[in-house]
Amino acid sequence: MSAVERPRVVVQLGPIPLVGGDIARVDRATVEQVLAVLEDRGVDAIILDGAYGPGRSESGQQQAAVHPLIGASLLLGLTQRLTVVPVVHALFAEPILVARRLATLDHITHGRVAWAPQIEPEERSLGAVGRVDADRAALRREAVEVISAIRGLWATWRPGALLDDRTSGRYIDRDLVRPLDFRGEFFTIAGPLVTPGPRGGRLVTYGPVAAADHGRSDELEPDIEIAEPGEVATHGAALVRLPADATGEERASVIRDAQRSGHGVLVHSIWDPRSIAALLDAFADLDPRALAHGASVRQPEDDKEARA
Amino acid sequence: MSTLHFGINTALIGNYGSWGRADHTGQLDVAPYLELARTAHRGRFDFVFVSARERIVEHLGRISEAETAGRPDPFTLLGLLAQQVPDIGLVVTSNSTYADAYDQAWLFSSLDVVTDGRIAWNVVTSADAWVGENFRSGAYLPYEQRYARAAELLEATAALWAGWDSDHVTFTGPTIQVSAAAPLPRTPQGRPPVVQAGDSPEGRALAGRYAEVVFSPHADLEGGRAHRDEVRRAAVAAGRSADDVLLLPGARFVVADTDAEAREKSNEAVRRSVSPLAALYDAEEAWGRDLSAYSPHGPLPDLNPLSEQESGPVIQGRNHRRLVKDRSAVVEQWRAVAHGKLSIHETAVRLRIARNPHRLVGSPRTIADFILKHHEAGASDGYILYPGLFPGDLDEFVDRVVPLLQEAGRYRSDYGDHANFRDLLGTQAPPR
Numbered sequence: 001m002s003a004v005e006r007p008r009v010v011v012q013l014g015p016i017p018l019v020g021g022d023i024a025r026v027d028r029a030t031v032e033q034v035l036a037v038l039e040d041r042g043v044d045a046i047i048l049d050g051a052y053g054p055g056r057s058e059s060g061q062q063q064a065a066v067h068p069l070i071g072a073s074l075l076l077g078l079t080q081r082l083t084v085v086p087v088v089h090a091l092f093a094e095p096i097l098v099a100r101r102l103a104t105l106d107h108i109t110h111g112r113v114a115w116a117p118q119i120e121p122e123e124r125s126l127g128a129v130g131r132v133d134a135d136r137a138a139l140r141r142e143a144v145e146v147i148s149a150i151r152g153l154w155a156t157w158r159p160g161a162l163l164d165d166r167t168s169g170r171y172i173d174r175d176l177v178r179p180l181d182f183r184g185e186f187f188t189i190a191g192p193l194v195t196p197g198p199r200g201g202r203l204v205t206y207g208p209v210a211a212a213d214h215g216r217s218d219e220l221e222p223d224i225e226i227a228e229p230g231e232v233a234t235h236g237a238a239l240v241r242l243p244a245d246a247t248g249e250e251r252a253s254v255i256r257d258a259q260r261s262g263h264g265v266l267v268h269s270i271w272d273p274r275s276i277a278a279l280l281d282a283f284a285d286l287d288p289r290a291l292a293h294g295a296s297v298r299q300p301e302d303d304k305e306a307r308a
Numbered sequence: 309m310s311t312l313h314f315g316i317n318t319a320l321i322g323n324y325g326s327w328g329r330a331d332h333t334g335q336l337d338v339a340p341y342l343e344l345a346r347t348a349h350r351g352r353f354d355f356v357f358v359s360a361r362e363r364i365v366e367h368l369g370r371i372s373e374a375e376t377a378g379r380p381d382p383f384t385l386l387g388l389l390a391q392q393v394p395d396i397g398l399v400v401t402s403n404s405t406y407a408d409a410y411d412q413a414w415l416f417s418s419l420d421v422v423t424d425g426r427i428a429w430n431v432v433t434s435a436d437a438w439v440g441e442n443f444r445s446g447a448y449l450p451y452e453q454r455y456a457r458a459a460e461l462l463e464a465t466a467a468l469w470a471g472w473d474s475d476h477v478t479f480t481g482p483t484i485q486v487s488a489a490a491p492l493p494r495t496p497q498g499r500p501p502v503v504q505a506g507d508s509p510e511g512r513a514l515a516g517r518y519a520e521v522v523f524s525p526h527a528d529l530e531g532g533r534a535h536r537d538e539v540r541r542a543a544v545a546a547g548r549s550a551d552d553v554l555l556l557p558g559a560r561f562v563v564a565d566t567d568a569e570a571r572e573k574s575n576e577a578v579r580r581s582v583s584p585l586a587a588l589y590d591a592e593e594a595w596g597r598d599l600s601a602y603s604p605h606g607p608l609p610d611l612n613p614l615s616e617q618e619s620g621p622v623i624q625g626r627n628h629r630r631l632v633k634d635r636s637a638v639v640e641q642w643r644a645v646a647h648g649k650l651s652i653h654e655t656a657v658r659l660r661i662a663r664n665p666h667r668l669v670g671s672p673r674t675i676a677d678f679i680l681k682h683h684e685a686g687a688s689d690g691y692i693l694y695p696g697l698f699p700g701d702l703d704e705f706v707d708r709v710v711p712l713l714q715e716a717g718r719y720r721s722d723y724g725d726h727a728n729f730r731d732l733l734g735t736q737a738p739p740r
Contacts, residue, residue, distance in 0.1 A: 016421075016422070018421070018493075022493070022494060023493070023494050023495065023496055024417075024421050024492050024493040024494065024495050024496075025421060025424065025496065026421060026422055026424075053410055053414055053488065053491050054488050054489035054490070054491060055472065055489055055490055055491045055492055055493070056475065056489045064472075064491070064492050064493055065491070065492075066418040066421055066422060066492070067414050067415050067418035067491075069383070069384060069415075070383065070384070070387050070415060070418035070419050070421075070422055071418070071422070072384070073383070073384040073385075073386075073387030073388040073422070074387055074388075074391060074422040076388050077387065077388035077389070077390065077391025077392055078391050092408070092411060094406065094408065094411075094443060094444055095444065096362065096442045096443060097381070097406075100380075100381045101381040101383060101384045102384075103381075104380040104381040104384045104385055105384050105388070107336040107337070107338070107380065108336075108337070108338035108380065108384075108385060108388060109338075109388075124488075124489070127487055127488045128410045128486070128488035128489075128491075129408065129410055129411075129488075130485050130486070130487065146444075157377075161377075162334070162335055162336070162377060163373075164324060164332075164334070166324050166325070166583070167584075168583060168584055168585050169325065169374055169582075169583015169584055169585040169586050170373045170374070170583075170585050171323075171324065171335065171373065171374065171375065171376045171377070172371060172372070172373045172375065172376070172377055173373070174370055174371035174372075174373055177364070177371050186444075187444040187445075187446070188441070188446065189441070189442060189443070189444070190363075190441035190442050191442065192364060192371075193364075194361050194362065194363065194364050194377070194379050195336065195377050195378070195379055195380060195381075196336065196377055
């Protein structure tokens with residue numbers, strides 16, 4: 001499926017599993033088995049989670065994690081079908097570089113990538129970049145500013161800007177590429193992006209429902225809202241989170257409710273093929289087509305605006 | 309005699325004019341990279357090299373329409389490509405002026421993990437303040453400080469890569485402060501090899517201390533030998549073995565049955581790559597003026613050139629800007645070549661052909677002999693190659709030149725059981 005359609009079943013996984021020993025290596029057997037289960041069960045997308053940076057907490061507990069954007073390139077290289085949704089820690093992102101990284105993944109996988117920008121930094125991550133003492137409200141505003149700069153950079157290339165006129169040698173229509181001239185509270189960015197942005201001008205954003213986040217995730221403008229059971233999505237396209245500790249009956253009920261209201265389901269799992277298979281068994285009694293909508297999440301106005 | 313090393317430079321892969329077949333799949337496709345990497349793998353190359361650009365090229369203050377936009381992000385491109393092509397090393401170009409040390413350390417160690425130790429870092433420094441405008445920090449460093457900052461970043465990242473066993477890594481430098489737990493345990497290479505291309509005294513000193521591969525502009529015998537000797541001396545002065553830094557000149561190559569055919573093919577490849585628009589841009593660079601009113605198919609403009617001070621920079625954002633000191637002399641050269649008869653386009657083509665040294669242009673035997681001779685003479689440890697035309701010329705090199713180098717016992721026949729990219733290079737990481 002394309003990352004812009006409504007996902008039916010999405011699995012959220014922690015950082016790429018590593019094998020033990022002195023040297024960090026990807027646990028390829030586990031990754032490949034998990035991907036095979038996900039593809040076999042018709043899962044649409046993986047949200048690739050992980051804290052920013054430090055591989056251990058202050059108490060010394062180890063949580064070594066591959067960078068989500070690099071983890072995404074690994075997974076996208078190992079599967080031809082699944083969409084991958086890396087968590088992006090906005091506060092720490094250099095907009096021009098992160099915008100290009102995500103756009104590149106979108107180009108080279110023909111649209112199999114979305115993103116889940118995270119506004120709130122974790123305490124231990126702030127230490128990594130020497131920001132522990134910073135004002136939290138200001139950090140939040142800065143993170144939101146990074147997200148809008150990234151989106152702005154993606155939109156600097158209008159559809160049709162790439163040309164293939166081999167007779168004249170004109171390969172870019174510069175009238176369809178605009179500078180960004182982003183001027184925020186914290187930084188300025190000239191732009192445009194060095195490569196075109198993702199197809200459609202913007203990646204699909206996964207994020208919490210505004211209400212659940214005390215009204216603040218409006219700043220995130222998620223295309224696909226992650227809702228708790230019973231919670232109402234404000235924009236329409238939602239993934240309802242399947243509680244980790246739910247009984248079999250509760251699971252079936254969450255899935256049925258999601259199905260009835262035209263939403264998808266978000267399943268949290270660890271990197272273990274058997275656990276994932278067991279979790280996805282809860283969907284076995286349901287006709288997966290019943291969860292399919294096929295409608296585009298993207299509002300038609302966006303496309304119109306992108307062409308204007 | 310040590311073994312030869314080859315890398316393939318992908319910089320012009322997205323350019324239609326540099327693509328020798330009819331099936332170009334567009335400026336943003338991954339397929340050409342995969343095809344090239346697979347061919348290079350068949351030729352047992354050491355690495356695929358991906359350059360980077362932080363701001364789109366401008367010409368006379370507006371976006372250059374003669375450039376292609378296919379400049380992907382090297383980190384994610386190569387992270388994905390590594391899953392589909394085994395063994396070969398992957399060189400990521402990343403700017404040291406703007407990078408955050410923690411982020412940079414985490415990205416590279418993550419890449420080293422997902423590629424099973426096949427990554428290297430081509431360390432570049434900022435071009436100018438104009439590029440810095442694209443970054444949050446707006447960072448721009450005066451020339452003298454750029455290499456100090458690069459060295460500081462290399463030290464900070466090395467501390468993080470080696471720091472897993474301590475609870476906390478602390479690094480304090482003039483521009484970088486880190487105080488945090490390392491992101492990952494030791495990765496397959498620990499510290500990815502550094503590739504360095506700066507040709508200035510500061511660049512060469514940095515290479516002596518940190519680089520395991522130097523991407524040299526000197527493919528000629530004397531220049532190559534002088535550069536290689538200097539970098540090897542700098543390595544020894546930094547407490548390293550001279551053999552731990554490889555000098556690989558960049559070189560364009562074209563293979564054909566005979567030398568004469570190869571030269572003809574090379575000239576044809578240049579002609580293909582210089583479009584009418586690119587020719588007009590060349591003329592605007594020579595004259596320092598907007599010549600958009602002129603047809604590239606018409607005669608040269610009957611105008612005097614503007615000086616660099618009068619015109620300002622014609623081109624911004626290209627990595628190697630040709631500094632024009634005397635535009636009158638350049639324009640005289642154009643007029644001499646055109647001889648009152650040739651068009652702007654034809655003149656530009658001939659000038660570019662004349663600028664192209666025919667070093668690795670010839671029959672397989674001629675090219676192999678050139679490479680072996682320079683290797684023996686201590687002028688190179690191999691080459692970072694780019695084909696006259698993508699992708700077919702690389703096939704020709706792999707199928708016809710590589711066997712001659714293997715027969716001479718100077719090049720590997722298979723990848724063997726090397727543990728990582730550094731093993732393939734046969735170098736050792738600089739001491740810490």
